[in-house]
Amino acid sequence: MSDARLKAAEIRHLLETERDAIRENTTHMNRERYDAAARFERYEEARDAARAVKEDAIERLPELIERVRESVEANGGTVYLADDAADANRYIEEVVRDRDAETLVKSKSMTTEELDLNEHLEAAGVDVYETDLGEFVVQVADEAPSHLVGPSLHKSTAAIAELFNAHFDLDEPLETATELTNFARDYLLERIVEADMGVTGANFVLADSGTIVLVTNEGNARKSAVTPDAHVAVAGVEKLIPSVEELEPFTELIARAATGQDYPQYLTMLSPPVDSPTLDFDADVPLSEAAGESDREFHLVLVDNGRTAMREDDQLRETLYCIRCGACANSCANFQHVGGHAFGGETYTGGIATGWEAGIEGLDTAAEFNDLCTGCTRCVNACPVKIDIPWINTVVRDRINRGEDAELDWLVEGLTPDAEPGGMSLQKRFFGNFETVAKLGSATAPLSNWIANAGPARGLMERTLGIDRRRDLPTFERETLRKWFDARGGSRVPLADADREAVLYADPYTNYVQVDRGRAAVRVLEALGVHVRVPEIPESGRAPLSQGMVATADERASAVYGALAEHVDAGRDVVVVEPSDLAMFRREYEKLLPERSYERLSENSYEVLEYVYGLLENGADAGALADGDGRTIAYHSHCQQRTLGLDAHTEAVLDARGYDVLSSTVECCGMAGSFGYKAEYYELSMDVGGDLKSEFAAHPDREIVASGTSCLEQLDALFDEGTRHPVELLDPKRT
Amino acid sequence: MAVQPQTEFEAALRRQGSSWTRTTSDAFAAAVTEAIETPAVATDLSDWGLDFGDAPVTVDPTPRELLGATTGVTGASLGVSSYGSLLLPSDAKGTEPVSLYPERHVAVVSESDVVEDVPAAFDRLGDEFAEGPKSAVFATGPSATGDMGALVYGVHGPKAVHVIVLTDR
Numbered sequence A: 001m002s003d004a005r006l007k008a009a010e011i012r013h014l015l016e017t018e019r020d021a022i023r024e025n026t027t028h029m030n031r032e033r034y035d036a037a038a039r040f041e042r043y044e045e046a047r048d049a050a051r052a053v054k055e056d057a058i059e060r061l062p063e064l065i066e067r068v069r070e071s072v073e074a075n076g077g078t079v080y081l082a083d084d085a086a087d088a089n090r091y092i093e094e095v096v097r098d099r100d101a102e103t104l105v106k107s108k109s110m111t112t113e114e115l116d117l118n119e120h121l122e123a124a125g126v127d128v129y130e131t132d133l134g135e136f137v138v139q140v141a142d143e144a145p146s147h148l149v150g151p152s153l154h155k156s157t158a159a160i161a162e163l164f165n166a167h168f169d170l171d172e173p174l175e176t177a178t179e180l181t182n183f184a185r186d187y188l189l190e191r192i193v194e195a196d197m198g199v200t201g202a203n204f205v206l207a208d209s210g211t212i213v214l215v216t217n218e219g220n221a222r223k224s225a226v227t228p229d230a231h232v233a234v235a236g237v238e239k240l241i242p243s244v245e246e247l248e249p250f251t252e253l254i255a256r257a258a259t260g261q262d263y264p265q266y267l268t269m270l271s272p273p274v275d276s277p278t279l280d281f282d283a284d285v286p287l288s289e290a291a292g293e294s295d296r297e298f299h300l301v302l303v304d305n306g307r308t309a310m311r312e313d314d315q316l317r318e319t320l321y322c323i324r325c326g327a328c329a330n331s332c333a334n335f336q337h338v339g340g341h342a343f344g345g346e347t348y349t350g351g352i353a354t355g356w357e358a359g360i361e362g363l364d365t366a367a368e369f370n371d372l373c374t375g376c377t378r379c380v381n382a383c384p385v386k387i388d389i390p391w392i393n394t395v396v397r398d399r400i401n402r403g404e405d406a407e408l409d410w411l412v413e414g415l416t417p418d419a420e421p422g423g424m425s426l427q428k429r430f431f432g433n434f435e436t437v438a439k440l441g442s443a444t445a446p447l448s449n450w451i452a453n454a455g456p457a458r459g460l461m462e463r464t465l466g467i468d469r470r471r472d473l474p475t476f477e478r479e480t481l482r483k484w485f486d487a488r489g490g491s492r493v494p495l496a497d498a499d500r501e502a503v504l505y506a507d508p509y510t511n512y513v514q515v516d517r518g519r520a521a522v523r524v525l526e527a528l529g530v531h532v533r534v535p536e537i538p539e540s541g542r543a544p545l546s547q548g549m550v551a552t553a554d555e556r557a558s559a560v561y562g563a564l565a566e567h568v569d570a571g572r573d574v575v576v577v578e579p580s581d582l583a584m585f586r587r588e589y590e591k592l593l594p595e596r597s598y599e600r601l602s603e604n605s606y607e608v609l610e611y612v613y614g615l616l617e618n619g620a621d622a623g624a625l626a627d628g629d630g631r632t633i634a635y636h637s638h639c640q641q642r643t644l645g646l647d648a649h650t651e652a653v654l655d656a657r658g659y660d661v662l663s664s665t666v667e668c669c670g671m672a673g674s675f676g677y678k679a680e681y682y683e684l685s686m687d688v689g690g691d692l693k694s695e696f697a698a699h700p701d702r703e704i705v706a707s708g709t710s711c712l713e714q715l716d717a718l719f720d721e722g723t724r725h726p727v728e729l730l731d732p733k734r735t
Numbered sequence B: 001m002a003v004q005p006q007t008e009f010e011a012a013l014r015r016q017g018s019s020w021t022r023t024t025s026d027a028f029a030a031a032v033t034e035a036i037e038t039p040a041v042a043t044d045l046s047d048w049g050l051d052f053g054d055a056p057v058t059v060d061p062t063p064r065e066l067l068g069a070t071t072g073v074t075g076a077s078l079g080v081s082s083y084g085s086l087l088l089p090s091d092a093k094g095t096e097p098v099s100l101y102p103e104r105h106v107a108v109v110s111e112s113d114v115v116e117d118v119p120a121a122f123d124r125l126g127d128e129f130a131e132g133p134k135s136a137v138f139a140t141g142p143s144a145t146g147d148m149g150a151l152v153y154g155v156h157g158p159k160a161v162h163v164i165v166l167t168d169r
């Protein structure tokens, strides 16, 4: 089987087995997270504060490592800085041997997963018990965690009951979540009481005081850390922050982002060895007389394992700010459908896993799942420490592209005037150069459309470019938007009479494929007194960037800025129809252009309905636009448009023109640019689209309207009726 | 619960499903008797000037007695109004295990130690850490898990929390 087929088969299997539980759980957590963020007034302030603490801490990491060594040692504990997994495992095994420990209880720790600590200790003859119930489930099932916060998120209550009933010798079979919880608690209590040693992770480590901060809801970390008299805490070096002073914003953010709780059930701050009495259940001595601090042993194992190199890598450094809340996974439509067993590497899962796995395991591991990030940006606002997760995915994709062996390049040579090295995937180069494809397709339309859709061509495209043959291809128009605009003699609003002057950005889709929405945009702007220009401006770089072709995107950004700068200087507004292109100007160009250029362009660019909204707010005559007359529509906003907070503008304008608007609560259509075309992801794309389909299918009378090109294509595939862009509904010439 | 919350703190306790009693130090033993389910154990609170009197609790239990208890009574050094959180010190008398092992936790807090919100609590913590490293737990409501496919209370920690607010302190 080809790689694409294998990938498709793996995804199909997960859709059948794990999707339902994952989708239910992530949907629930997302709802709770939105509510929890909304009721927290200082949310943005806390995010900024947390971000600043992390930036500073990673900057000063070597100093903090030295400081925590001093403070832990002053408290009476030991610090070991492990270079890599083998080093950490060897040290922990030594500690275990020195104490003749036979059983060990553990609270949840992704870092020990990264080390494969359990396997290592078990091979050394130690019994290891996970006490977090989710970890316990995956330990019993002998599976890998599928989520940073909920390791067993992919399992339903029934599946866990089946597992426990088969694995344990029970008098009565277990059935409900309460029965399962009670059984696991009692079983693990016996293990905790007997344990010779406790191992925990750490969510934060306070350098000044040598304090381990643990966030849990179950209370297992508390029990594991203080019941046995020896405690080993294992933490990546990035968990260090200076002191308790800096901890506060994280405590307000972490549970909110993870599960939508205002505050964690238990926020434990331990500066070991702690005074708390050790619990010897065989000794008949009251707690106050039991040995406490004097008898306790504490080791802090700080793990490097690639982190120092990540810190020195300008693009991956941000990954180290991650507090592993899992919100990026929950907010991701692809994750909601396949979960961490597909969308994850050796240890980490979800969008940020790309950064972790690239830094810790290497590009090969990251390459196995990196393409599941479509760059939709829904995780960007979810991240409590404001990590640009899609950017990390893009950069890693770029590095993966550059690592691949060269072959077959000649096939797309003429179509790919990009700045990429030879050897990257043919499929990626093809999609990355969509503008050239569209130009050629339009020039030879309708012939190009007939040929492209003919059976043999589709077979060839599937084999060479990996374009799934079940997907409809875009139909190129012979008359482009610019040709139409020139043919009608330019703008119908003379400059002398105009209230404003705008450049309509004719992206390749609007110019060559969905020309109707471009025409409508011109007429709508003119109806509101705007003198419109439609100059030739290069593609924004969105297409190559989504394939990880950063160098090409960078060249495009410069070319776009070059072509638009004079317009901006002349006081013309830049109006963009396609939300993903506007998102380039407003988000990614910050990384691709000099600061001043970025600011000038992003501040003067608008999504088309955002612009219309502004015109109406400033007194333009709404009556010049088509009247909705109470007609009912179902509106789907674009992911990047939502991230930029621009969905509300479209809704407000349509509402003001008398449309009865129902907005989708499903955030992602599943198409995401080229993603839905790719043979390995076609079925996943349609599965994600299924959520939107069921939502809109409940309202068959409503006309479907969408802002994004990809969303329009996907909705066209999901429903029989054609889909229009909102600007077409406002077109005074609409028929 | 019929009692109406009189303060922000009590309103937050109600939101998290916890119960509370307002009382004075004099009536402490009676309040404990009412709040516990036996068998009950407690940490020694004489340093707070509190006497368990004839309340049916084992003060300063052995680990075995702790394991067998249904209720654990401890002091809390701080309360946080916004979320109903309690700060439980990891001290030598065993506040940590007594508040953790039994199914029911009864926490005793002085009303004057209840602060408005998390930033205020961290101001206090900052002062304490300035004197030396500290160990404590912010506990907010009962222990909980969703790992078995639905929300269940009472996992490794208590299933129910009751707070005795001492209004004269």
Ligand code: SF4
Binding pocket: A148, A257, A321, A322, A323, A324, A325, A326, A327, A328, A329, A352, A382, A383, A384, A385, A386, A387, A389
């Ligand atoms: S990247 Fe951000 S959202 Fe994702 S797990 Fe890390 S902190 Fe949470």
